[in-house]
Amino acid sequence: MILIELFFIVFYVQMCSTSHISEIDQESFPGYFQWITDTIVSNFLMCPDACKHKISTRRDFAGNNLVTCCVENALPYWMISKSKNLLGVLHLEPADEYGCVPDAEGADVMSYYKIIYQQGYLKEIPDCLCNNNNNKIVKINFHGNQIETIDNIECLHILDTLNLSSNYVSRLENTTFRMMKYLRVLVLSDNEIQYIEPNTFNYRPGSLMKIDLERNLLKRIDISNLYLDYWFDYIWLDLNRISKLTNELSTQFNLSKGGGTIGLHGNHLSEMPNFQELGMTVKTFLSTVFKYPLDLINNPIRCDCKLERFIKHMKFAAKHFTGIRNVLCKEPPLLREKRIIDINEDLLTCDITMKNGCPPKCNYYEQPSKFKVVINCSSTGKYKIPSVCPQQDDLDINLSHNFISVFEYRTFLNRTFSINLSYNRIASVDPFVYGIMKLRNINLQHNKIVQIHKNVLLMTNDHKISFGRISIKCSCKMKWIGSWLENQHRRHGVNNSINCHIRGRDIDAISISEICSAVKPKSTVKYVLLSFMISIFVSLLLCLKMKYELFLLLRNFKRQYLNRNSNNDSQQTKFDVYISFNADNDNIMKWIKTVVFNLEQNGFKCCFPPRDFDVGGVHVDQISTEIANSSSYLVILSDDYLKSQFQMIELNKIWAHYKINISRNIVVINYDMLDSWNIKDRRLKAFVRIKQTCDFCNFNNKLINELEMKLRTTNLQIKD
Template identity: 45%
Template sequence: MEICVLLVLVISKTSNAGYFKWITKAVSTQNLMCPLSCKEITGLYGHFGGAPDIKCCAYRSRPIWLIGKSTSSICELYLKNSGTYHCSKNTIFYKIIHTNTYMTSIPKRLLHSNQTVEIDFKFNKIENITGSDFECFPLLDTLDLSFNKISKLENTTFFKLKNLRRLDLSRNVIQYIEPRTFSYRPGSLLFINLRGNILISVDVTNVFVGYWFSKLYFDFNRISKFTNQLHWKMENVSGGGDIFMGHNNMSHLPNISDIGFTRRSIVKIISFKYSLRLGGNPWFCDCKFAWFVPLLKLARKNFDVGGRMVCKYPISLRETLAVCVPEDLFVCNISVEQKCPLSCNCFEQPSKKRVVVNCSHSRKYKIPSAFPQKANLDIDLSHNFIMIFENRAYLNRTVAINLSFNKIKVLDPLVFSIQTLKIINVENNQITDIHRNIQLVQNGRKIVIGNITIECSCRKKWIANWLENQNRLLVRHDRIVCRQINEELITFYMTDNCIFRKKYLAYEQYLILGSFLIVLIATLTRLIFKYEIYLLFRKFRHKFKLNVINPVEQSSTFDIYISFSEDKEDISKWVIGVLTTHLETIGFKVCLPPRDFDLGGVHVDQIMNYTASSKNYVVVLSDDYLKTQYQVIEWGHIWNKYKRNINSNILVINYDMLHSKNIKDQRLKAFLRLQYSIDFSNFDKKLLKKIENEFRCKR
């Protein structure tokens, strides 16, 4: 109690122009003064990290005895062999200094001063420290134990020092730090220096400590991996600060689930909260590294990171900045042991969501029997000597196969029915016949046959219709010529040489069919197109300002609420990095759930509250939209708010270019059928302008 009264008197009697007393939940100490300029910061951390004054004060605040006239109140005690020291009568605080000696432990006989705020024991031979070594220093602000022989830190060593702000343990021989050594609360740690030790791993709880701090130095160690000994999970994204982990032995990124993160939480951590300095490590820029680069690029908009993070492997990317590597070059090679065929080049390419097996010009006479046990195979067997294209089990995991420039004469009919096989290229072969099963290649799948010659037959007249449709859909010019006696006939004219009878339906059949169609159309109009009718009627009301029955519009917190599938990386990257940035730049207030929702809150309640406080809505439609329960709830709230407010607007962005027949939700289907949506194809390069104009006219 006497100590607290003494501090209050010192702070109240001291003139500290340009500073204010910093009292915050971020730290326990009440001895810090922060520059007034920190209250005016609204820049780098203000928008993304939140709490800009906390971030500024964490870095620039100073204890009261280092500011203004109070500097005369601290006495430096240089400990001598006799243990005596001399200070003036005005002394209030003490700094104990004992450096460049052969001291191997903390001297117990000197731990008697409750007013000690700084201890400097650097350049000694101290080997072990425990919590009892410092429990008699309740006001300790700065502890410098650098350049000693400390090898281990326990999580009970500092937890009683709730006022400890600066901790320097650099240039020791620390090999192990117990989990949660620095994350204790109440506490005030803002600067932690572990630079130049011999750590080979670090627990995730000692890096993402869960509170605001300024600097955490782990650089110039031997760290190659993160551990999670307590099976910790990031439940609430809180705090933040600068983490320096450069010049270690990290070559591969950890599995985010193993260290307690989810894909959603890692976006907030890396891009908005904690700035990771990872330069000087021997990074292996392969396919497992690719997911981190978009986060790093997003983080560079908020923090000074990534500028020294260069690739060491593979050799082709050595000394290249990771953020400058084209995404297609982040690949993982697949070895022969992983079933890559001999003389082939196999690699996984996440940017195109495929596994490439390049066996072109490999002098193969038949299709290999085994391929890598992975999905989305893209196989290139062109320019070989293969004669038969036969069905294999791995084709069910294949999305494309190129067999052009071979000697193929026979195509296995079963191949055409494989739905996962989207592209088949068999041009420039020796094909002499086509099976009817080739007509099964439809619904976005395509086959390239080039120019071939077959035997003419009226049983093959179907080929003419199929080929005409094939060339129209693929915008190409495959050509099939049939050979008959002494001449060749283009298949388009094959039907002219075939005599067949046309059968006509009886009058009764037409009558029954017409009646059935009338009933069917009436039923479909009532059951299927009710939402289309509603949207048309709504547009009519809005156009002629028939809004008299609409309630008075309430004020909204957000201009636009964006609903999208957060699990798809490409959509999240576009929505967060492009769409949201553009809308906010031109003045719209945007609600972005992965950024604005509280990760620890009730998700359903947040959906209800944030949709209710938004005026307009953007729905980024993808093939997995409405696959989760939360998205169904979110879309339901958006539709209900839209129905209640005639001035509200829903803009559907068809990201995956879906056809309305592939949409199960009748409300979304209605938007696509009426073309009340914007395709993401953006052929005229005016996608963002169209989105902007859609909402400008509603303001």
């Protein structure tokens, strides 16, 4: 049964739509065009041609100019038609039950009806509105009655305008208007509405574009009833008692579509809402300000630090929307009655009480525009640095004009970027204070400083300290103070005037180096002893760091000037030269084959492991045997040498025989032209450092000749 009724309702609406379309086709409307859009169900609406012309000349800041123009100016076609048979009048006749009686002239021929009953005693909407053919009603004006609830009007499917202003309606349900898909104008001003369910107006398919809820009793409004996801003209909520926006359904708002003007004039809004609770981000809100311009005039706005992050955007929005230009501050007293867009951002601060850790008698406030938290304890009669401060970062502390005698370290100084201790009685400063990286500015002018610790040198780069004019005791160990003073003045323009008392004289601290450089040492014994100790230390360090270089140089000296046969290896050798290289490097393998060929052509017996080692033999044993049976060693030094374990074994065995037999020699070819700092092995590094290598980059084509000469010299020495 319900399905049958629903079918007839839909069928009737479609029939009405079809009939009125034909009426529009039959009549011309000069200066208007039929406005049909996806988000608006009503196809009764006619939009002025001027809205079309505007879009060709400019784009409206709030979005599509055609849409925003039409939602404001479009009218049902019967309001602009010259036909007398379109819109008739229904009258209510008070009796036991109200009856709806049409004008006699248009009883049968009228297409639509309006009904007006003002300043009466209606306590509910009459049932007769849904009787007979009265569902052709497109406008109702029941202003100034006693209606408390809105029900039994769902039958008015093509109702365009509903005016229930100055009644007693106290609540709106989110199902009240959902069946009224053609409703365009809703006037509920001057009622007693205290609550509106979420999503009461945010429904589609529908046509709702103008909503008037002025002068009701609302204390809060759900955001789903403000930021509608379609284009509308306005939502007037002026002169209510709204102090908070809610998001009862915890909806996450995108707000990428739609927009319209929201009037909140004369409410109780005092601060910016919590956007996370409203399902928005700050960025989303700021972007919607231009689609959903707000009128916040005559709200008790508190202009404090919470407003600072929005002030630039509000000033920008004020260039385009008049509703925000005249918004005034209510608090604090300093900014009362000042326009928000005229306020200097530095004045937007938030006071914080002692409950947050503020020292007694101090003023404490946040100043976001300067990215700091100010603690003003000036002239509060303090005798020492406070022991605690608020937990925020970027503290700016003013302790000037007190009686503090010692600048002690406190943990909150690690969160402080500036501290003013001028006009106190400070005689000493905790040296640890100078090393605090966060603390970039210290003012110690007009104190009783008598000594400066060397830790003050830690205050470099953007750190500055101002001592003002002071007199301190100095010694020649403080020559650093001159260069430090010059650096402070050059970097920060801090002109500290420090007077040094040294050797019975008072001088400017910046000239202490001149006084101390003229003093001659009383005895040279300690300097001689110091020089001797330094030379011993350098010698030991040289032996440790350069022991392989020293060994090679000493060995070369022995080979040239001592008896060559004193330590010759008496053992007969099988090979003249053992070749050590990275056999996995194809480029080296190709080149070394040429070297071996040339050496063997000139009478050298070469041990070439890839060729001369037995296949299947123990590789490590063959390395040991053939190195022991070789007179000299040719090492091909490349950047991938020693990457293999076998090369490491080879080098260790070669060095062992080379170290104990002066007749044996190592010839190193720097294949990859490596610098010493590229070589990790200290033995090979030593060969490169003392230039006892053959460079592979042989521009004069004599590398093979040089190699044969070094190897042949070794062999001749062995045969002597």
